[in-house]
Amino acid sequence: MTERKEDQTRSRLEKLQRIKDLGINPYPTRYQRSHSTQEAVTIFREKGDNPDELPQIRVAGRITAMRIMGKASFMDIRDGSGRIQVYFKKDTLGEEKYGLLHDFDIGDFLGVEGTLFKTRTEEITIQVSGFTFLSKALQPLPEKWHGLTDVEKRYRQRYLDLISNEEVRQIFRMRSQVISSMRRFLDGQGFMEVETPVLQSIAAGALAKPFATHHHALDRDLYLRIATELHLKRLIVGGFEKVYEIGRVFRNEGISIKHNPEFTTLECYQAYADYKDVMDLTEQMISSIAKEVLGTTQVTSGETTIDFAPPWPRIPLRDIIRDKSGIDFEEFPGAASLEAKIRQTGIPVDAGLSWAKLVDHLLSQKVEPDLIQPTFLTDYPVELSPLAKRKPEDEQLTERFEAFCGGMEIANAFSELNDPLDQRDRFEEQEKMRAEFGDEEVERTDNDFLTALEHGMPPTGGLGIGIDRLVMLLTGQHSIREVILFPQLRSQE
RNA sequence: GGGCCGGUAGCUCAGGGGUAGAGCACCGGACUUUUAAUCCGGGUGUCGAGGGUUCGAAACCCUCCCGGCUCACCA
Numbered sequence A: 001m002t003e004r005k006e007d008q009t010r011s012r013l014e015k016l017q018r019i020k021d022l023g024i025n026p027y028p029t030r031y032q033r034s035h036s037t038q039e040a041v042t043i044f045r046e047k048g049d050n051p052d053e054l055p056q057i058r059v060a061g062r063i064t065a066m067r068i069m070g071k072a073s074f075m076d077i078r079d080g081s082g083r084i085q086v087y088f089k090k091d092t093l094g095e096e097k098y099g100l101l102h103d104f105d106i107g108d109f110l111g112v113e114g115t116l117f118k119t120r121t122e123e124i125t126i127q128v129s130g131f132t133f134l135s136k137a138l139q140p141l142p143e144k145w146h147g148l149t150d151v152e153k154r155y156r157q158r159y160l161d162l163i164s165n166e167e168v169r170q171i172f173r174m175r176s177q178v179i180s181s182m183r184r185f186l187d188g189q190g191f192m193e194v195e196t197p198v199l200q201s202i203a204a205g206a207l208a209k210p211f212a213t214h215h216h217a218l219d220r221d222l223y224l225r226i227a228t229e230l231h232l233k234r235l236i237v238g239g240f241e242k243v244y245e246i247g248r249v250f251r252n253e254g255i256s257i258k259h260n261p262e263f264t265t266l267e268c269y270q271a272y273a274d275y276k277d278v279m280d281l282t283e284q285m286i287s288s289i290a291k292e293v294l295g296t297t298q299v300t301s302g303e304t305t306i307d308f309a310p311p312w313p314r315i316p317l318r319d320i321i322r323d324k325s326g327i328d329f330e331e332f333p334g335a336a337s338l339e340a341k342i343r344q345t346g347i348p349v350d351a352g353l354s355w356a357k358l359v360d361h362l363l364s365q366k367v368e369p370d371l372i373q374p375t376f377l378t379d380y381p382v383e384l385s386p387l388a389k390r391k392p393e394d395e396q397l398t399e400r401f402e403a404f405c406g407g408m409e410i411a412n413a414f415s416e417l418n419d420p421l422d423q424r425d426r427f428e429e430q431e432k433m434r435a436e437f438g439d440e441e442v443e444r445t446d447n448d449f450l451t452a453l454e455h456g457m458p459p460t461g462g463l464g465i466g467i468d469r470l471v472m473l474l475t476g477q478h479s480i481r482e483v484i485l486f487p488q489l490r491s492q493e
Numbered sequence B: 001g002g003g004c005c006g007g008u009a010g011c012u013c014a015g016g017g018g019u020a021g022a023g024c025a026c027c028g029g030a031c032u033u034u035u036a037a038u039c040c041g042g043g044u045g046u047c048g049a050g051g052g053u054u055c056g057a058a059a060c061c062c063u064c065c066c067g068g069c070u071c072a073c074c075a
Helices: A007-021 A037-047 A095-104 A151-156 A160-165 A166-187 A229-237 A276-296 A316-325 A335-345 A355-370 A421-437 A447-453 A468-476
Strands: A057-070 A074-079 A083-088 A109-116 A124-135 A210-213 A220-224 A241-248 A262-269 A297-300 A304-307 A314-315 A375-378 A394-398 A402-405 A406-417 A462-468
Touching: A007 A095, A037 A057, A037 A074, A037 A083, A037 A109, A037 A124, A057 A124, A074 A109, A083 A109, A095 A124, A124 A447, A151 A160, A160 A166, A166 A241, A166 A262, A166 A276, A166 A468, A229 A241, A229 A262, A229 A447, A229 A462, A262 A355, A262 A468, A276 A297, A276 A375, A276 A402, A276 A406, A276 A462, A314 A316, A316 A355, A316 A375, A335 A468, A375 A394, A394 A406, A406 A468, A421 A447, A462 A468
Parallel strands: A083 A124, A314 A375
Antiparallel strands: A057 A074, A057 A109, A074 A083, A109 A124, A210 A220, A241 A262, A262 A462, A297 A304, A375 A402, A402 A406, A406 A462
């Protein structure tokens, strides 16, 4: 509310005062409902033919429309289940109570009791015999025809978006269902859900810039986690054989239609499994979620239909990059030669990137946009995968896959590197690359994690899934902001 | 960070040098089965902010703020 009271607010404040003056508490503590609006409608559908069997109804909700005609009025009441029309009649309520209607506004909360009937236009309605004021709204709601479309306002005042737009409510219901379905699936497979620290003295486990903060009592800089990976593997070392965490991670990077600085990942780790087992798990989990939430494994958005039914194609990274770009990166083992080849092929590329970054560039430029159906790309070069175990038959490749869908990466997984000596070498390699290429987005050596590995970790398959992107795919949304309730915008007051 | 587009009433939007506009919302009145209720009356505003040009700026110029898309960035 602004300091200069808006006209509409002033009028609502006057009504609030009148309600108070009548000795009515405009913000009471509770209301005993007998039914949801949806249940009330259903009851009438089932028993409407025998009015004697209809119960007294008490529902509560927000007034979303008012149609006032002198001595009789209709209002729409909405609760979490739906809406119902209620009917106020001066004859029934008496002059005094009926007069109170003048102090109601759209947006107020109201509890009503009465009996169900059908109007002559066939709408199931509650004939109100009594009502209780439950909450006064001082601000007007968005307009009823066009609703709220201003994107900035939709995100900054998401509650208005949720009030105005049923599709938006549906998306976030689905997001919640996706996550609970994921939990059900993993719990059913014998995984145990755990929580690991968000505040860390070293942000490792992924290649990303962390957010920095400071702990005053310890006088120590801390970082917000960029992944849950290394702590979950410590738990595998500790003897838990199947663990997962669904949690927020933070990356201090650009904001885009596919990136939010804080986003939600699932990571799960399974002892004695390898990346092929994890591919099976991934297909099964995502298709199972789609079936539970959507009732089908297929999602149509625009002209494309994505089908999550397993099995998903499994294609070695080298093959698909060669097919899509004409470049076989194994023929260009150095950064300089690969960069020259990429340039020669006519693909724009920044100068001075590491070999691993160049391969990644080819992947994101020439391959990723075409991967619409769920697809596993496998066998990533070791330079690109500092936490993944080498393939026994080819030491330059790792037992790793990424899953792509809708032109986005949605999952990353590998046979976890459990050789502490190799892991230390890989961290050092990354540090060297950071020094050489001025690349901040590389793994930072986590000595505490290395110590854990030195105590012995069983062979382990690990998986990370971007839940926001998965929800985007399942709900057909093209912007990550449409699946995050309060996305990061440029500035907050 | 670059490019393009945008910011006008509570909401959705029109207006592009000459009195600030429409619909919904809101306020007053009428109306006992309405449902985008209807009918009569009322415009409620720092035209994103600041500076400049001009007799006159919401409009034109400059700077900034905010947002969207896009490029860069982003395992």
